[in-house]
Amino acid sequence: MKVSLKFACGFLMCLLVLSCKNQSEPVASEETATDLSFDDPWKQADEIVKNIKIPQFRDEVFNIMDYGATASATTSSSAAFKAAIDACANAGGGKVLVPKGVYLTGPIHLKSNVNLHLEEEAEVRFSTNTSDYLPVVHTSYEGMEFMNYSPLIYAYQQKNIAVTGKGTFNGQAGNDSWWPWSGKEEYGYKEGDVRQHDDANLPRLSEMVEKGTPVEERVFGEGHQFRPTFFEPFECENVLIEGVTFRNAPFWVMHPIKSNNVTVKDVSVISHGPNNDGCNPEYSKNVHITGCLFDTGDDCIAIKSGRDNDGRRVGISSENIVVENCTMKDGHGGVVMGSEISGGVRNVYVRNNTMNSPNLDRAIRIKTNTRRGGTIENIFVKDLKVGQVKEAVLKINTHYAIYGNQEGEFMPVIRNIFLENVEVENGGEYGILIRGREESPVTNVKLKNVTIKNAEVPLKVEHCEPIVFENTVINGKKY
Known part of the structure; x- marks a missing residue:
């Protein structure tokens, strides 16, 4: 510039x-x-949007019903989601279709060239059994990388991925699941219960970060109280999130981390739990957030780049981010930068939004x-x-x-x-x-x-x- x-x-x-x-x-x-x-910074914003690569997919459809899914709020379809995604990826990509109905599942792990598409009136409900989110995966909590419960929807080092459609992802978090770990009484915490601020949790992770403990040795998960993010593309290229609704997240809702070319379009986030930020690009570049509704328990959009020594260790700024045509309702902030911001943030363009x-x-x-x-x-x-x-x-x-x-x-x-x-x-x-x-x-x-x-x-x-x-x-x- x-x-x-x-x-x-x-x-x-x-x-x-x-x-x-x-x-x-x-x-x-x-x-x-x-x-x-x-x-004219707005010409630069136009160039960023123009140059973001939106993933394209083969026309072949993989209906989860053909892989054993059950439109039942009580019978798990985890195996069907996995089988359909595997088949789609192995065939070179396409659309994994979730038809109208209610489906219960554990975590969903996306693979390259897969578009997970929810039909209108399709609802994916995620298990509240914490053991379903094991084994631990490489993830992050408030700007600190570690090994923890899987995000509800997770993609690690994948290219050309999407979640699209007019259906709903329901994390089913509430005062009786995930949220009490925040340590806040209004979210179900009771004095004496375990919580994320206990010595074995945040203080221990922070100490590991300060000492420079390798990420693979920062193992938490079972026996600890770190809530997983909802949708986390980690080190991914060409990501599309379009049309869907997210409700009742355990923690941050959309968290593209170390990712490039991310489009978030016409998405609704209606989630009022603790730390229920709507969209948190972290160490990410070339991000377009447009036409979305944010009605959240924390920041609507919060741009991050790592906490303290972890942010300096990674050393990647978040940059070239365009936020436009969005509506922000409840939240701690409309468009926010920080506080996990040690790697820096630059070139953020916010236009034609309503708060x-x-x-x-x-x-x-x-x-x-x-x-x-x-x-x-x-x-x-x-x-x-x-x-x-x-x-x-x-x-x-x-x-x-x-x-x-x-x-x-x-x-x-x-x-x-x-x-x-x-x-x-x-x-x-x-x-x-x-x-x-x-x-x-x-x-x-x-x-x-x-x-x-x-x-x-x-x-x-x-x-x-x-x-x-x-x-x-x-x-x-x-x-």
């Missing part, structure tokens, strides 16, 4: 003239504002700290309509902490954040909330044609270089 000389000169002039550290309402002139821009719910906390959010570190740069938001949010329209926090002490030696870098054509009816507690670091201020934030109404506090900004405003109005005041 090239920055013009005019941009550089204007930006340096801002640095010399203005300082907004610990400033509640930073200002910049209209003349300066017109100089701060990248060359509206009294239970949506933030619209755009970046969260990290000095244990996570990471460079987050080139985040473009355009044509965003927000009905209401609870906390902030834009929140950038470099002091994010949820698990004890999160201070370390890895100073995060956040720069080049652009919001354009944003309309907000009810801005919540803050219009714009930025908390950078004195040692590493947030740099190059620009708001153009932004209108925020009914924010309790228009701006709260700490350790950030001057925000550039162009035709921006918050609570009726022009900035």
